[in-house]
Amino acid sequence: MIKENQANIKLSKNESLKEGDPRLSGGIPGTLADPELDRFASDDTQFLKFHGIYQQDDRDLRKKGKKFMFMIRTRQPGGLTTADQYLTFDDLADRFGNGTLRITSRQAFQFHGVLKGGLGPTIQKINEALLTTLAACGDVVRNVMAPPTPATNKVEDEIYRDAGLLSNALLPQCTAYHQIWLEGQKLDLGGAEDKVEDPLYGKTYLPRKFKVAFAAPPSNDTDIFTNCMGFIAIEENGKLAGYNLTAGGGLGMNHNNEATFPRKADVIGFLTPDQIEAVAKGVVSIHRDFGDRSERKHARLKYVLEDRGVEWFRSELESRIGFKLETARPFDFTSQADVFGWQKNTQGSWFLGLFIQSGRIQDTGDYRLKTALRKVVEKFRPELRQTSAQNLIINHVGEADKEAITKIFEEHGVEVENQSTILRRASMACPALPTCGLALAESERVLPDILGRFEDLLGELELKDEEIVIRMTGCPNGCARPYMAEIGFVGRAPNKYQIYLGGNEASTRVNRLYKESIPNDKIIEELRPVFERFKNERQPGERFGDFCFRAYFDNVSSEEARQ
Ligand code: SRM
Ligand code: SF4
Numbered sequence: 001m002i003k004e005n006q007a008n009i010k011l012s013k014n015e016s017l018k019e020g021d022p023r024l025s026g027g028i029p030g031t032l033a034d035p036e037l038d039r040f041a042s043d044d045t046q047f048l049k050f051h052g053i054y055q056q057d058d059r060d061l062r063k064k065g066k067k068f069m070f071m072i073r074t075r076q077p078g079g080l081t082t083a084d085q086y087l088t089f090d091d092l093a094d095r096f097g098n099g100t101l102r103i104t105s106r107q108a109f110q111f112h113g114v115l116k117g118g119l120g121p122t123i124q125k126i127n128e129a130l131l132t133t134l135a136a137c138g139d140v141v142r143n144v145m146a147p148p149t150p151a152t153n154k155v156e157d158e159i160y161r162d163a164g165l166l167s168n169a170l171l172p173q174c175t176a177y178h179q180i181w182l183e184g185q186k187l188d189l190g191g192a193e194d195k196v197e198d199p200l201y202g203k204t205y206l207p208r209k210f211k212v213a214f215a216a217p218p219s220n221d222t223d224i225f226t227n228c229m230g231f232i233a234i235e236e237n238g239k240l241a242g243y244n245l246t247a248g249g250g251l252g253m254n255h256n257n258e259a260t261f262p263r264k265a266d267v268i269g270f271l272t273p274d275q276i277e278a279v280a281k282g283v284v285s286i287h288r289d290f291g292d293r294s295e296r297k298h299a300r301l302k303y304v305l306e307d308r309g310v311e312w313f314r315s316e317l318e319s320r321i322g323f324k325l326e327t328a329r330p331f332d333f334t335s336q337a338d339v340f341g342w343q344k345n346t347q348g349s350w351f352l353g354l355f356i357q358s359g360r361i362q363d364t365g366d367y368r369l370k371t372a373l374r375k376v377v378e379k380f381r382p383e384l385r386q387t388s389a390q391n392l393i394i395n396h397v398g399e400a401d402k403e404a405i406t407k408i409f410e411e412h413g414v415e416v417e418n419q420s421t422i423l424r425r426a427s428m429a430c431p432a433l434p435t436c437g438l439a440l441a442e443s444e445r446v447l448p449d450i451l452g453r454f455e456d457l458l459g460e461l462e463l464k465d466e467e468i469v470i471r472m473t474g475c476p477n478g479c480a481r482p483y484m485a486e487i488g489f490v491g492r493a494p495n496k497y498q499i500y501l502g503g504n505e506a507s508t509r510v511n512r513l514y515k516e517s518i519p520n521d522k523i524i525e526e527l528r529p530v531f532e533r534f535k536n537e538r539q540p541g542e543r544f545g546d547f548c549f550r551a552y553f554d555n556v557s558s559e560e561a562r563q
Helices: 002-006 013-020 028-033 042-050 059-064 083-095 116-128 156-169 176-181 273-290 301-308 310-321 369-380 399-411 447-460 520-537 544-553
Strands: 053-057 068-073 101-103 109-114 212-215 229-236 239-247 266-271 341-344 350-354 383-386 392-397 427-429 470-473 487-493 496-501 512-519
Touching: 013 042, 028 042, 028 116, 028 176, 042 053, 053 059, 068 116, 083 101, 083 109, 083 116, 083 369, 083 383, 109 116, 116 176, 156 212, 156 229, 156 239, 156 273, 229 273, 239 273, 266 273, 266 310, 273 301, 273 310, 301 310, 350 399, 369 392, 369 399, 392 399, 427 447, 447 470, 447 520, 487 512, 496 520, 496 544, 512 520, 512 544, 520 544
Parallel strands: 212 229, 427 470, 470 487
Antiparallel strands: 053 068, 068 109, 101 109, 229 239, 239 266, 341 350, 350 392, 383 392, 487 496, 496 512
């Protein structure tokens, strides 16, 4: 099948690299062993991604020459982290990273600023803590997301079970990772065996990255429609009946390239939990065999769906899995927001939803979040869950410990009861500068100031209690999912941003481009008239995103706009 679909095409460079070394090791061992080298050869940086490592350089220092450093990303289905794992991460961030931990928009952790000599010890310790970085990046299925918020999710255990099952079943069986980083020690990751050609991925893996998420309506907290493959849990009479399969979502695009665009996934059909592995492997194999291996910018599964259509996709999938999917069952998403503060979980104990600006866990001045978290985790040993909005859930806390935990946070300048502001809690930013090699503009470092200016404007217009989902990225790749936000800022050039408007509360609608290139200091001026219109013309209870969609892009009622 692979050959048939790739006949007569000129393969992209990455395809030749994978074909030439399906074990994905390249010259990594040699460079690691050479203390004179501070970086890996360009081809090897492509292999490193499959191991969960990105070679970066500190872009603040570029004028003085490149200072190479590395980002390491974990793979943690559903963002589950035990107390011991968290304490290991906290320690590694100080010993080998830049002293911060970064919760990602896909429920993982990233270490930034690791030097070449720190790679081995960091990855070994992560594996000793029974986690991995294998397939956190690269042309494979990446971290599987699952809805982390306990209070809204009655079938949570089954969803986490299935997310873990898929994470293992779709993990590449590449042996180089273990040989390079763990000195031949093998980690039990669900039956991985020594094979040169991966049974699912073949010699050349997937044409591009592949993203999987689960969601439990009414909460769309994993932004399910932005994933290559999604499973929407259908709960009937308090039990998990099965999942609606979604396919073909993705956000990355390039400026000035109309062949690339954000795409919302299609709903394909319904499956029962016992069918999930077969269906998932079937979908992944369609991407493997039909994804574009000549042009990486057009290689995501979303373009297979866009180019060949949903009917073709369903029939191709059914012929691969050997059974028909049922018609998708009804579901309704109402919100994508995380919950904050103390909440009861489904087992009767408590969890704390903790807002973390852009997912960055660090101590800054009197706000000593990192120290406080370490103390809380050391003393009370809760389960932690990273959310896909870059926040943290501290789960399974007994009634008796709530007060003491609140006190530790408050002593370190971290509010528990009235966390941050309504606008900040609904915001996200990608890392961008100084670590991301693809950033065209700042993101994480400028968003707090921009939000402050929005707060002033909304205060002046008596709109300060409005929740508006604002997301920012330093380039059009869309890592903080700006194309689903009510206001999305996307880096266009240094200090200049595209403005997108019109996403909705449930994150089921892709927003639209409103302005092409606005300097940071003109953003408020540019959006003031929009907010004034919103104040004067909104329908009762209408959200900002729905209003913008109705008023600027599509002359439909906000009821219809929510579809
Ligand atoms: Fe991303 C590349 C950070 C979620 C679309 N992303 C990158 C890199 C690795 C830059 C690079 O290739 O050199 C960024 C590293 C920056 C740094 O310094 O840490 C990066 N992406 C992130 C994270 C950390 C952003 C965050 O704010 O948390 C997220 C890590 C998630 C994880 O744990 O796996 C992250 N990236 C996303 C998402 C959102 C999602 O998946 O829910 C998207 C949009 C959805 C999608 O995939 O379409 C996303 N990242 C991209 C793309 C565009 C892919 C495309 O189809 O064109 C790139 C560029 C690429 O792959 O070539 C990219
Ligand atoms: Fe880097 Fe662009 Fe992703 Fe931001 S959106 S982290 S700038 S690739």
